[in-house]
Amino acid sequence: MNVGLIGAGAIANFLLKEINLSQKDTISVKSVYVRNKEKYEALESEFGVKLYTDLHAFLDSEIDIVVEAANVEAVKTLIPECIKKKDVVLISVGALVDNALLLEVEQLAEKHNHFIHLPSGAIGGLDLLQNAHALGTVTSVSITTRKPAHSLIDEPLTEEKIIFEGKAADAIIQFPKNINVSIVLSLASLGIHHTTVRMIADPHIEKNIHQVEMKGEFGDATFTIKNNPLPSNPKTSYLAAMSILGTLKRLESKIKIG
Template identity: 45%
Template sequence: MIPINIGLIGKGSIGTFLLKKINEEHVIANTKITAIFDERKKSQLDLNRLAEKYSCEPFYEIDAFLQKDIDLIIECANIEVAKKYATKIVHQKDLLLISIGAMADSQFTEKLQIAAAVSEQKVYLPSGAIGGLDVIKATKLAGELEAVTLTSRKPATALTDASLVQEKVVFEGSAFEAINRFPKNANVAIALSLAGLGVDKTNVKIIADPHVTKNIHHIKAFGGFGEFEMTIKNNPSPDNPKTSYLTALSILSTLNNLENNIIVGS
């Protein structure tokens, strides 16, 4: 099995989780995060600490980072960072993009697709906090998908600063509008949209609920194929309630599939 060297952008809860699982616990054979990047001066001390703890090299300048012997770069920072660097990265390296909310911007998506086609690099979009995308993709491809609705229910503290005593619908509209209103909470909506009918035709409802402790996503779809419903209840990340723990796990699954000869699902 060929060793895989990974570059990491983002040192929050997901980035730290990946450093621990990959570099310390070695959950994926022959795979290591060898470089970590953050250009912000205020982050340099923390970046150096993580680099020393998990035996990787810190970088503060994007061009030097991209010149490192890296096979794949994982972006797990935020939409702004994704839009700033993704196209530049794909001209030189494969990219695993976590902030897929950036894909709601059609101009950004087009530029990224062109860059990947020209460079023959790959862009991986993990399923993140939901399942069932294989069903959505299959029915869309066959022209049998007519409507998709996502209802996301999250702990109130992850969505609003208000002290709620009962559930509140904080958003209802298209996936495109959802990512603009709640950029840190709507990645699930964008993943569902990319697999299915697109950001303008995917309906989204977001509920802040003071009585739940998990991120709960309910998907409904129907069309010529029949009907599909799925509910998944994710534990939020211990370090960041706006992030699902399953998102971090799905990244590991995507990485593990890169070198597998037999892949279950899609």
């Protein structure tokens, strides 16, 4: 599988190193779309890729699938055109809180017979959740996100503080940079108006901790994920980057699990 990357930041560099330098799989990154070619031209010699600033030339290059590893704005401006020509993997899932955009890319994917893959990012348990909701019988889904206090608020704290408690739809408005996990959870089940989000600023921790709880006719389940940061960028979850790589590997595998 030949991959085209959108973006050249920490996650994109992680994928370039793990895919192109390891050469352990049949996956290869061939093309990278960037806004500033001069800024990232070293990537061509380091990883054997070709840089593009023209989206149509990028999509017409030797790639089978597009991986967005940039930001919400890139999803909004680029992905509708990408899905017309290629399958797409999105990591900036927060863009899909825009219902008009979600509907647009769904309709384009259907029309052009392509797929949109949403990696699980910094959390887990989405396979169980989707299975449990196959009959529409999941009754409640919640996520409690606990982060180092300084990463959420400027106020000095000596004890943990709940800074938000409500529905994902409202969390999006107040904390737009911390919504990817709640959005992918919502899309997998009850939607943003029925998924409960709690955010806690904790001065005593250094990792992001996500606790996902779900209940329904299947029973109940709880997952706790403690995320280490990506070694090259402490603002990015290591698991979020790995979830893209895992998604690509599952697409290649002849045995599908989950």
